[in-house]
Amino acid sequence: MSARHRLATGACVGAIAWMAAAGPLRAQGMDPSMPMPMPSPSATPKPAAGSSPPAAPKPAATSVPSAAPRSASVSASRAPVPAVSDADRVAAFPDVVAHAMHDDDVHSLVLFDRFEAWNGGRGAMAWEGAGWIGTDLDRLWIRSEGTRSGGRVEDGDVEVLYGHSVVTWWDLVAGVRHDAGRGPPQDYAAFGVMGLAPGKFEVEATAYAGTSGQWSARLQARRDVLLTNRWVLQPLVEANAFGRGDARRGIGAGLATVEAGLRIRYEVTRRFAPYLGIVRERAFGATAGFRRAEGQDAVATRVVAGFRFWF
């Protein structure tokens, strides 16, 4: 192998010669001299290895019709399957330490969908966030929402839930909820579903049974509407209902509040989006009565501004 040879080759010019049938092509990795160890279930004679020459070349770019009809079956391999030696057996099943797969690793997400202030809020802010840590099917969820003013929680809750995927788009969740803020702290057992409804509505429906005998329910649905791939409109509806009235918290029995919000965010990055929105909250029944007694309206409209972010 000298450089001179290579240069000589460099001068070589040859026309393309599509080899027609320069002998049967060798089947990969097969040694025709090896005996055929497989039992032959029928008496069909075994064709000689590679006995059929390759078909004539076809230059066209179109699909090639199938060469062999399905009926032309043979029971013995054209190229015999090599016999297995002891060395092959050793090479085939080496002693190995089972390797950890990563398809069931623990991952996590924290998403603050709302982190906002509102007009007339006098420095108060509201939040709503959720986070999960776990695998595809089993996750520990933490959800929280509330308002904060003057350095203390005005009204808020935090839920710690175990979620398990039961069916394609839905997780069952069960756990505990702790309420803080107005009135004495209260704890609930929580049970619900969360998932993606047809139409890509993100839905959470949860029932709560309190240690005090109180029960309540919360339903929330939201959806992203793409004005562009960065300007996203998010309608959101949340309803809360209670089993018993609780004057200390300003809530009445039955449907207490329904909140409808419309927020428009600009995704500066996928992870961070400031938004502006308008929220209309309506109180019902005795809850509305409590609000009026405090000098508030049963229906309140707020303009909100905040950030949505996840990590």
Added chain:
Amino acid sequence: MSPDPSSCPPGTHPGWTRRRFLQGLASGAALAGLGLWPRRAWALKAPDQPVVLPGRDFDLRIGETPVNFTGRTRPAITVNGELPAPTLRWRQGDTVRVRVANALPPHSIHGHEASLHWHGIVLPANMDGVPGLSFDGIHRGEAFEYRFEVRQAGTYWYHSHSGLQEQAGLYGALVIDPLEPEPFAYHRDYVVLLSDWTDLDPSALFARLKKMPGYDNLHRRTVGDFMRDARRDGLGGTLAERRAWNAMRMTPTDLSDVDGHTYTYLLNGTPPGGNWTGLFRTGEKVRLRFINGSAMTYFDVRIPGLKMTVVAADGQYVHPVSVDEFRIAAAETFDVIVEPSGQDAYTLFAQDMGRTGFACGTLAVREGLRAPVPAPDPRPMLSLSDVGMAMSNDAHDMASMPGMDLGGQGMSHAAEDGTGMRMGPPGGHPLVDMRAMDPRPRLDDPGIGLRDNGRVVLSYGALRSLFDDPDGREPGREVELHLTGHMEKFAWSFDGVKSSDAAPLRFNYGERLRIVLVNDSMMAHPIHLHGMWSDLEDEHGAFHVRKHTIDMPPGTRRSYRVRADALGRWAWHCHLLFHMEAGMMRTVEVRE
């Protein structure tokens, strides 16, 4: 290596068949890898030519090397400091020895263990390089010696099978020279290895996919698109079509999980601005060995102004077929021959399937030339029939959605096959978000974004092996597997079972079996079986083309024959790296 006139195909110059690759190397200025010519001889001309190591004995060293493709310096994982790894040039019939040392630094982001897998190479199971199946991997500071007989020829590649190292640069070309003359001739020979690079730590990218799988799906349809479609197709039809997608909770713009928003696409380790150049002289025939060594990318490749004659697929000869363009799935290889003449420069253009970026290079008569780089094609959008939903193009028909079986909504019998059994996972499986109701082989379909684009585009239907079915037996049994996923969770599986939960599939040594794959997901999956060939069948169940990686676009049902002639434990997986990592993998055990 003396000239052997008797071995030449008719019409060629005596002796070139044996040495044509060297000629190509000489022209390609890659001789530095041989250590025969001074390195500067090519370094001055073409600094970005891959290093070529020919022979039987190799010493490879896996380590961490700083690279800068984007303006930021990041730690890549490399072989002998090279990205791509050196091209290994083997000869059919040789027994090769490859000593691979793991020189990763402590606390490397790429882990402490490494491996090399020889993709598409038929060899003993303990040489296959899959940690946990073939061996225990190569730990930091240790070395492993691969030694096996090379029984095949053609264009292949090698890559890490440890963690996510393949994303971070551990891939290189394998070129095996045949003993027999090749059925085509050429003067120059270039490897064109396409890949995708990210500055992100690959494990951070995986974590991001788990948090937000649609991160790179930045071209979703908007309210404005709805208004436009409603004006064009009518409100009712547009609403019905949107309802169908919304019922699936999917978006038709979701073509690839990671795309040009995250990736910089490389051609032979060179970003588009780097202008990798392969030289030719007018009138010469140039062999281009395209290899898709990317982690997550399908490329659509063309050379404006040149016809490409495809002569081999996955290293195996095919009937030559002349095309303008081909789609290459991750892990596939295509050998093409081009005859540039009339222009001084041609652009090798490889755009990603979603049209979010491209890799490119130049074929030119001298260094420093460039031809115009085409604009990426319009972004394609999946139709309901693309994902196997058997819709007509009339959007009104979609409202009723006959036969559509969305996850969690029970069984449909629309897709029952001849056996009367709908195989695959049951409806509502928590890791299966949809099932194709009308899957077909679609071998003649060039694929989404390539139909009716005015160019002749390769399809699997046009690829036919130059040889008959090497085994010839009818398959004795059939194994059907469904390719399944859950887009929101970024969970991928076969039959809804992720690899860590799945028992090995058992093949009996010597048997011939038929694998039937049904893609029940919205994404395309290149499926690779280690150790044995995948002999793709045509629509009639007859042998069509021999491959090592079978592309499965959404909504397809394709079958291939496997001859279980390789004893041992073998990996069988989707070659989109993060799909494999997320569970789309099985172990196959071939036992006596």
